Amino acid sequence: MLNGIRIIEVEGLGPGPFAAMLLADLGADVITIHRKGQHAAPGMPEQSVLDRGKRSIDLDLKDPTDLDIARRLIASADAVIEGFRPGVMEKLGLGPEAFRNSNPQLVYGRMTGWGQDSPLSDTAGHDLNYISLSGALWYSSAPGQPPQSPATLVGDIGGGAMYLVAGVLAGILNAQRTGQGTVVDAAIYDGSAHMMNLLMSLRQSGNLSETRGASLLDGPHWSRTYPCADQGFVSVQCLEPKFYAEFLQILELTDDPDFKKQYVPALWPALTKRLEKIFAQHPRDHWAALFQGTDACVAPVLTPQEAKTHPMNTTRQTWVDHGGVLQAAAAPRFSNNEWQPQPIPRRGEHRQDILDELTSEAAPAPSPG
DSSP states (O other): OOTTOEEEEEOOSTHHHHHHHHHHHTTOEEEEEEETTOOOOTTSOSSOGGGTTOEEEEEOTTSHHHHHHHHHHHHTOSEEEEOOOTTHHHHTTOSGGGGTTTOTTOEEEEEESSOSSSTTTTSOOOHHHHHHHHTTTTTSSOTTSOOOOSTTIIIIIIIIIHHHHHHHHHHHHHHHHHSOOEEEEEEHHHHHHHTTHHHHHHHHTTOOOSSTTOSTTTSOTTEEEEEOTTSOEEEEEOOSHHHHHHHHHHTTOTTOTTTTOTTOGGGHHHHHHHHHHHHTTSOHHHHHHHHTTSSSOEEEOOOHHHHHHSHHHHHHOOEEEETTEEEEOOSSOBTTBOOOOOOOOOTTTTHHHHHHHHHHHTOOOOOOO
8 A cells, every 4th residue: 555655764662663564564665774783672582573574774873874874765765763762863963854955755753752842852751651641541450450551552552653653644645745744743642642532522421530440431340351260351341231231131130130220330349249250150261152243242351372263363364473473464454455474574684785776766865964
């Protein structure tokens, strides 16, 4: 879908590489500038799934020759992605202003936690810190338990990478129409707060309380996970009355006077405890089989490896093993483009090919500053 679009990614952590992977999945020519002579970040493999479908060139941005190569690459691109603290790229002579004349249509994607201009712009932070301060963490656990969200999903990926991709694509479309590029200021703090607007709509209708455990999606017995007899878990979220009725019918609770009162918050804690005892009587797969194919909105909680072997994945092929690496396939899907698993490059693997392309393109290098 993005054939002919060139993205330059300056190696970073987390949401930046994820955003660049998504753009590569969509068909963009993504060239990653890896740090020459350095290994992957701590905890990350030398060949990361986040680099799949990309081309890699290793550069030392403190070396004048390599810095000039980086300038030429960015000058040839539709967009660039970087995730440094504000001012770092400017000190290297690679900030947006350096390309205003040589590449006026450049879309400059900047990924940070706190944004380019805020009281915390120069302060370190991580996923959990950003979503804590934005309000996005508040409803993310059972009542009485410390808030804890799925690692990186709400902040780095949801509030960060996905908003960066949306911003870069919007910028490219606008540049194609107007001939003018833009700077995309994608802050995880902003994006994770923006994601809360769905819950804010519940607040308008009186269904969102600032007291944890008293809202429509974080308090009811019909919206949570339950441990099973084998230490597995099932998820339950039968919000609508007709789905809740089917849930009660399967558990033979239809005639229970308390369970009939689905939307009475005062009953939620006691009904939760009753369901805890029920689900603890049998292993996870018993409940998965019992609710399979129903509209009761109950599903087993699977590991990624279990998800790969589930019948759902037999058709969708969402989880794949490619090159010995378990990974999720590209999303979304398109009727006229079929995605195939892409190789993961070694760091610097495409250096000579990329240099040869730059020579043939004869892209003029902009002067720094």
